[in-house]
Amino acid sequence: MPMPFHTEPPYTHGQAARTAILLCNLGTPDAPTASALRRYLGQFLSDQRVVEIPKPLWWLILHGIILRTRPRKSAAKYASIWTPEGSPLAVWTAKQAALLHDALDDAGQQVLVRHAMRYGNPSIASQLDSLKAEGATRILILPLYPQYSGPTTASVLDAVYAWAARTRHIPELRFVNHYHDDAGYIDALATSLKAHWKHHGPPDKLVMSFHGVPERTLHLGDPYHCESHKTARLLAERMGLHPDDYQVTFQSRFGKAKWLQPYTEPTLVQLAQSGVGRVDVICPGFSSDCLETLEEINQEAREAFLHAGGKEFHYIACLNDSPSWIAALQHIAQQHLQGWPTQAPDRLAQASAKAHALAGGAPNGVCQAPD
């Protein structure tokens, strides 16, 4: 009796091999509730890329303290930014994938574009499984983090490698490592600033706030700090700013350890106290608005600045679905897709079917080499 060798959905005879892009973001809770936050934070904060404290000790702190108190507090913050469509991070990420697909399609490149979340849903493994089931044999992993860091970019790659480790027939995989100095990305940020300043004029100080990481990761070789500063310098140059016109800060500190400095909120308070009337805050490291920008910056930091005597606080929205950002993503994707076929699938299917007809077909009509 013939053995059923296939442990995964096989390519059916004549099915086209497809090229795909998986946009990967951090993830977000499924609902602004304490139970959803406990699940999300439990997964997020168990990742050794995110918290580099030895496991037994961290497990006790995480389960004994953090997951008992933080979910309720964080849920209240999420509730303040939640939209009828869901969490802003999830809404924007899905929209970016759809717009990137359409932009590539308009350029004559038919590729599958999906999004996945490192924590929460849809997971990286589930999206890779479904891409494979749709015939993807070449997958470009594009993390939505312009600056490389261990907790973000490397953690996405860990999830991809973990999926690959349990997959028999691994598709060709490519990874975008970073694009902190990509001209299109810098242009997209400059376009946001120009649009804002066209109506409001420039501020007394522009604060460029990046998510923080523990300072020791810099000394251990993480390029995040330097890449963030390079993004800031390129944006300033692009805007013709003098070094005194702007400041780079790091936000979202977690725990008691020293993180990258200067910290965003204390800097804003100092600026207000030293007589700076108007600040504009932009968050170039976040490709879409999320809790860290909408709540931490646009609510908490705004209040701290105004409370300390500042007069005007302008928050400049993330790149989200802005056309210049989608064009930048398209260009970044195209650079990394070079050499991979991106024609219409029906043309590939015809070529594949013809090849099989010439070769006499595959046993049982099952084909594991569709190109």
Ligand SMILES: C=CC1=C(C)c2cc3[nH]c(cc4nc(cc5[nH]c(cc1n2)c(C)c5CCC(=O)O)C(CCC(=O)O)=C4C)c(C)c3C=C
């Ligand atoms: C515990 C350590 C954390 C590290 C290190 C860290 C790095 C890091 N994070 C982002 C981007 C985002 N973080 C977001 C939320 C968030 N981050 C942490 C902790 C660390 N992040 C926590 C606990 C949370 C959850 C919210 C809370 O309870 O405070 C988000 C927003 C997600 C959303 O749902 O909107 C983003 C985006 C980067 C880029 C980064 C390192 C460079």
Ligand SMILES: [Fe+2]
């Ligand atoms: Fe974070």
Ligand SMILES: [Fe+2]
């Ligand atoms: Fe540096």
